[in-house]
Structures are given as structure tokens and as C-alpha cells.
Amino acid sequence: MSVSYWNDKVVFSPNDINVDAVIIGGGIAGHSAAFWLQKEDPNLKIAILEKHHLGDGATGRNAGFITCGSVEHFNRLVETHGKEMAKEIWDFSEKNLKLIKEHVIKGQKEDIFFEDKGSFSLASEDSELKELQKTAKLMSSMDIEVELIDEKDVASRLGAEGFVGGIKYCDDASVNPILLLSLIRKRIEEGGSNVKFYEHHEVYEVEQKGDLRRVKTNKAHFEASIVIYATNGYSGQLNSYFSDKIFPTRGQILITEPLDKFMEGPCYANFVLDYFRQLPTGELIIGGFRQLQKDAEVGLSDEITDVIQEALEGFLEKHLPKCRNKKITHRWSGVMGFSADGQPMVGALPSDNQVYFLGGFTAHGLGLAFHTGKVLSDLIFGRDIPGFISAKRWN
């Protein structure tokens, strides 16, 4: 957003709104940061500023997979980081799900369509199947529960054709993401009334004012001693520090009319690039195929394109017979934040240690952000944080 000299000088509210912390971004990362900060100190006054409505970013546009690990098969994580760190990364995301169950869901599974039936990665070629077999062996040797499945299992348990086999990650889950966000908000509100949500407040500047930071939006100015960017794919728009660290990347999706239940759990295919799941209410959601238009799928536009939408439909036609000729009711896209190494990042700006951030969830925010919010709170309250998630790894 650009702001004119004239508008910048307008006094929108008689006084600045004074709080202890301002969080920019009303997605799962902003909510998670608020949740953990409030838990640490219920007296903290926190303002969450969101330029549209809460959940309008990737959080309200994703496919609802809560999966462990990262964007690639586990054997590749081991090749890049070694066994010990790969396991640490896996355990981090497993703990994310445990924390969501313990602090957010608390017996309200059905209200947010939460299911923990595991997830699958499917191979359409022998080369990927070999990699999945290698992954399964590695993971079993590290006490991570997985199951190898063959072509017949894929057909009978997932109703899918054209796959030679796959792997089941037994601990994964799925959810309605916008209902999950609302439930986190409810938990925050149960913790007291010191966290306030400001929708339709677009931040255009964070300026230094002595010991405080002034956060300017189109409607008001906020003053706080701490500012947190929870703006994921949009972060580079607000501060150039993020321009070479979090890359805005578009993802596209479509969803069918409700069908009779035929799938045991959510699935990834084609080296985790494409994904589909059947909702508890029967609809089939499918996304992916960024690889077909790599250049066009970088940036902040939330358009959909014929090339990718046709590829999604083609996938249904080829691999999911139960979806053939079914009505498609919605198509949409959203902006994700891909980090340079695929891992999320938490830290403070090198130029200002009162301005913090969390982001770079690389298409896995549901699997990572709640725990990452806790890590951010640890950092702010002076505790050590894991090296793989610390932004200091870029220094």
C-alpha cells in the first residue's frame, strides 16, 4: 500500500493506541504468537492488526492438511541436514499437532472438522516409490510410525488409480483451517480481554519513536515496545529484510460437490507438489501443479489460471474415478511464504531488536505455526530457540 503525504498527516484517532505488543497479520501465525504471549503474561496488552478480515491470507485459503516434516520426503531432509537435525525438524512439527490438541482443540474436534487419521504420499512411478521405501525404512529406524502401501491398497483405501504404491504417515491430521483459526481466537479470548483484534487495518509503516515503535495503519496509529511481523508471504512488502528470505508463492485449489465417502485420509502425490483430500462432508479438494507455471506462480496476485485449474481437473479425471464429471463448486488461490531453505524462521530484525517476526512456513503453516508462535514467545522472553528455526542461520 502506498500512502500520500496528505493522508499520512491525517490524525485518524485523537490519541495513539498504546499497547505492549503489536502483531501485524491475522493468520494462524499472528494468532499463535498472541496465544503464547498471552499465556506467558496475561497482562500484556496486544493488538493484532489485519489488513482485510482475519484469515483472509493463506490461513483461510489452504487445504487443511496438518502434516509433519517439511516440503520434501524425509530421506531428502536427512540428505540435506543429517539424521539428527531431520529428526529434530520432524519432532518439532509433531509437537505442533500435540500443542494444537492440548491447547486449542480440547474436546472440540467435531466443531472444526478435525480428523487425525494420518496422511499418505503416493508414487505414480517406480523411482518415487523407491524413494518412499527408503524414507519408510529410515523413519521406522527412528521410531516414527509409517506404513508402506501397495497399488491395491491405494485403490481400495483411497479410491485412486495410476499409483504404484505409497507410504502412510500415521500421525498426521486435517482440519477446516478457518474454524481452527476461530478456535484459537476463542482460546485467546478465554485467556482475558487484553488481546484485541483490529480488522481492515493495513499497516504501511513501522517507525521508531524513542523506546517505542509506532505502527501506522490506514485507520489509526499504535504505539508499543514490541512489534511482530506475522505477514508470511507479504512480509517483503513491509520490510526489505524479508525480500531475499521469504518468497511469495501462489498456490491454487479447486473443490467438488459432496461425494460419498471413499478416502481413508489426505494424500500428497508427485513429490509432495500435488495434494488432495476428501472433507468429512464429502467434498474433494485438490491443489498443486505450481510446477507447470513456476514463474507465474511467484508473487502476490491471488488470481487463478486456466493452465493450473485444467491440470487439477485433469488429475481428478486420471486418478480419481469417483470424481469424474462431478461439479466443481469453488476455485481459488492464496499466497504462501516460501523460505530459502524450506524451514520456518523466527527472529528479530538485525536493524531493530524490538521488531520480531515469524514466517516462511513453506506451504506447511498448519503443521508448524502454532509451535512456532511458542518459539517466538520463548525468544522474546529470553529463552533459547532451536537453531534450524532461528533467523540467525542467515547471518
Ligand SMILES: Cc1cc2nc3c(=O)[nH]c(=O)nc-3n(C[C@H](O)[C@H](O)[C@H](O)COP(=O)(O)OP(=O)(O)OC[C@H]3O[C@@H](n4cnc5c(N)ncnc54)[C@H](O)[C@@H]3O)c2cc1C
Ligand atoms: C492454496 C494453498 C494451500 C495450502 N495448503 C496447506 C495445507 O494443506 N497445510 C498447511 O499446513 N499449509 C498449507 N498452506 C500454507 C498455509 O496456509 C500457510 O503456511 C499459513 O496459512 C501461513 O500462515 P500465516 O499466518 O503465516 O500467513 P497468512 O495466513 O498469509 O497471514 C498473513 C496475514 O497478514 C496480513 N497482512 C499482510 N500485510 C499486511 C499489512 N500491511 N497490514 C496488515 N495485515 C497484513 C494478510 O492479509 C494475512 O491475513 C497452503 C497455502 C495455500 C495458499
